[in-house]
Amino acid sequence: MNFDVIxxxxxxxxxxxxxxxxxxxxxxxxxxxxxxxxxxxxxxxxIYSSSxxxxxxxxxxxxxxxxxxxxxxxxxxxxxxxxxxxxxDDAFKAKxxxxxxxxxxxxxxxxxxxxxxxxxxxxxxxxxxxxLDLIVEDGKVxxxxxDRPNGEIRAPLVISGEGVNAFVSWKRNFGSKPKxxxxxxxxxxxxxxxxxxxxxxxxISGNEGASYEIFGDIxxxxxxxxxxxxxxxxxSIGVGSLVADFANNEIASYELLEHVKxxxxxxxxxxxxxxxxxxxxxxxxxxxxxxxxxVADGFLMTGDAALMVNAVHREGSNFAFVSGRxxxxxxxxxxxxxxxxxxxxxxxxxxxxxSFILKDLKSYEDVFPFFRKRRDILNDYPQLISYAAKxxxxxxxxxxxxxxxxxxxxxxxxxxxxxxVKDLYNLLKVLGK
Amino acid sequence: xxxxxxxxxxVNETVxxxxxxxxxxxxxxxxxxxxxxxxxxxxxxLNPLQWTCPAKVYTKNQESGSLDIDFENCIECGTCQILCPxxxxxVYPKGGYGIRNRCG
Numbered sequence: 001m002n003f004d005v006i007x008x009x010x011x012x013x014x015x016x017x018x019x020x021x022x023x024x025x026x027x028x029x030x031x032x033x034x035x036x037x038x039x040x041x042x043x044x045x046x047i048y049s050s051s052x053x054x055x056x057x058x059x060x061x062x063x064x065x066x067x068x069x070x071x072x073x074x075x076x077x078x079x080x081x082x083x084x085x086x087x088x089d090d091a092f093k094a095k096x097x098x099x100x101x102x103x104x105x106x107x108x109x110x111x112x113x114x115x116x117x118x119x120x121x122x123x124x125x126x127x128x129x130x131x132l133d134l135i136v137e138d139g140k141v142x143x144x145x146x147d148r149p150n151g152e153i154r155a156p157l158v159i160s161g162e163g164v165n166a167f168v169s170w171k172r173n174f175g176s177k178p179k180x181x182x183x184x185x186x187x188x189x190x191x192x193x194x195x196x197x198x199x200x201x202x203x204i205s206g207n208e209g210a211s212y213e214i215f216g217d218i219x220x221x222x223x224x225x226x227x228x229x230x231x232x233x234x235x236s237i238g239v240g241s242l243v244a245d246f247a248n249n250e251i252a253s254y255e256l257l258e259h260v261k262x263x264x265x266x267x268x269x270x271x272x273x274x275x276x277x278x279x280x281x282x283x284x285x286x287x288x289x290x291x292x293x294x295v296a297d298g299f300l301m302t303g304d305a306a307l308m309v310n311a312v313h314r315e316g317s318n319f320a321f322v323s324g325r326x327x328x329x330x331x332x333x334x335x336x337x338x339x340x341x342x343x344x345x346x347x348x349x350x351x352x353x354x355s356f357i358l359k360d361l362k363s364y365e366d367v368f369p370f371f372r373k374r375r376d377i378l379n380d381y382p383q384l385i386s387y388a389a390k391x392x393x394x395x396x397x398x399x400x401x402x403x404x405x406x407x408x409x410x411x412x413x414x415x416x417x418x419x420x421v422k423d424l425y426n427l428l429k430v431l432g433k
Numbered sequence: 434x435x436x437x438x439x440x441x442x443x444v445n446e447t448v449x450x451x452x453x454x455x456x457x458x459x460x461x462x463x464x465x466x467x468x469x470x471x472x473x474x475x476x477x478x479l480n481p482l483q484w485t486c487p488a489k490v491y492t493k494n495q496e497s498g499s500l501d502i503d504f505e506n507c508i509e510c511g512t513c514q515i516l517c518p519x520x521x522x523x524v525y526p527k528g529g530y531g532i533r534n535r536c537g
Contacts, residue, residue, distance in 0.1 A: 033525055035460070039533045040509060107537030128529025147528050165511040167524065177518060185512050187487045189453070190536040234536070243515050247481035254450045254487055262447065277536045278453035280487035280510040
């Protein structure tokens with residue numbers, strides 16, 4: 001059988017490319033190492049409707065989505081205190097004939113559905129097959145080598161949606177293995193609770209959901225954060241940090257997850273729940289400076305394989321959906337023009353540059369290195385915030401005027417004021433690009 | 434849904450990694466996908482694997498002093514080959530085998 005395109009992987013990016021191509025009438029072969037799409041995949045897991053609507057209009061009517069995210073919470077934890085900030089907005093809710101802003105999903109079911117959409121439009125799906133290498137002839141990618149007997153399959157174009165461990169791309173020097181401080185390890189548990197208990201505890205109704213991201217002391221000095229998201233009949237709780245930080249701080253991720261679950265502000269949410277699945281996954285955080293070759297003769301890279309993640313804003317699924325769709329659109333043009341040269345395929349890079357994908361990655365290029373260099377910021381400043389809140393909120397007979405002065409004095413004693421100004425300046429500089 | 438959750442994985446107590454791994458679905462073909470390609474006693478490099486691997490695949494064999502690899506625990510994240518690229522060769526299990534996330 002002849003194929004126009006081979007797609008490696010049935011994750012968010014691979015599925016987006018497969019649907020776009022199959023809808024456009026291309027002969028697509030999608031290869032996945034799992035027996036079913038989704039069973040190797042994991043994320044926190046929030047998807048953003050705008051990025052998926054462009055691929056599957058009205059997805060929310062049929063897709064296995066869990067809960068709309070209508071309330072977002074950010075907590076800063078210190079040893080014995082938590083400062084909480086939350087934002088809830090009816091604008092995030094689903095309307096008649098319009099989806100909510102974002103939804104939690106569980107990838108096993110969700111990816112199965114999404115790959116099914118590609119199949120519905122005629123994509124061929126080859127499961128339980130690992131792609132081991134690319135076939136490269138005269139400097140052009142012309143197919144893949146799989147772990148099946150006589151496992152060579154040819155096509156004039158290959159799209160990598162391999163995910164974070166992009167072995168096939170790395171083998172051909174399209175990108176390289178990240179360093180331990182360029183990749184985050186996330187461990188997660190899905191905890192089962194009755195639907196009404198979830199709604200009571202999180203103070204949400206049936207068409208609402210909440211997300212919590214917790215920074216500070218909770219990660220025990222590792223650069224990262226903990227998260228708690230509501231699903232329909234489960235909650236997802238996890239914690240992530242750079243692989244280098246777990247290694248250097250001698251902290252086991254699964255023990256840190258226990259620390260998170262037993263935190264006094266989180267434990268009541270989980271009480272009586274039963275863990276139905278533990279899992280772990282890597283997130284590529286190398287950012288713009290480490291972007292791999294996105295385009296080569298007969299080859300395109302999408303999603304995590306191409307480091308398309310904005311970790312500061314917990315965005316990844318939207319980068320994967322959009323990059324997969326754009327790769328699919330360019331591939332359709334390439335098929336029509338029978339031109340698979342890197343010159344023609346470079347339209348993909350152009351589209352990425354015109355979209356939020358490369359714009360955001362570029363504007364955040366200094367943020368990751370800044371935090372990697374200044375891990376102390378995520379340790380010291382939560383202490384300052386908690387000290388300031390405590391000073392202001394403790395009622396002990398001290399007049400308010402004196403209290404405010406004491407607070408400022410105390411804060412300045414904890415951190416050199418020149419340093420605070422410098423840190424703020426640097427932080428705004430890297431964030432404000 | 435059960436009214437009273439199993440005590441073992443209840444969040445009322447600290448859950449061990451062994452109990453966590455017990456919640457995972459695996460389909461094993463009993464062929465290892467992890468090889469130590471460096472000195473299996475090079476503990477200066479290998480030591481962090483013992484706590485950084487989220488599935489406790491790597492331990493020091495107290496008798497031989499060598500690295501033990503419990504590949505059937507592997508949850509396929511790839512942390513080991515990022516951390517010790519010159520010592521650990523980690524590839525995907527044969528197509529269709531290994532972890533099978535029910536939730537993900």
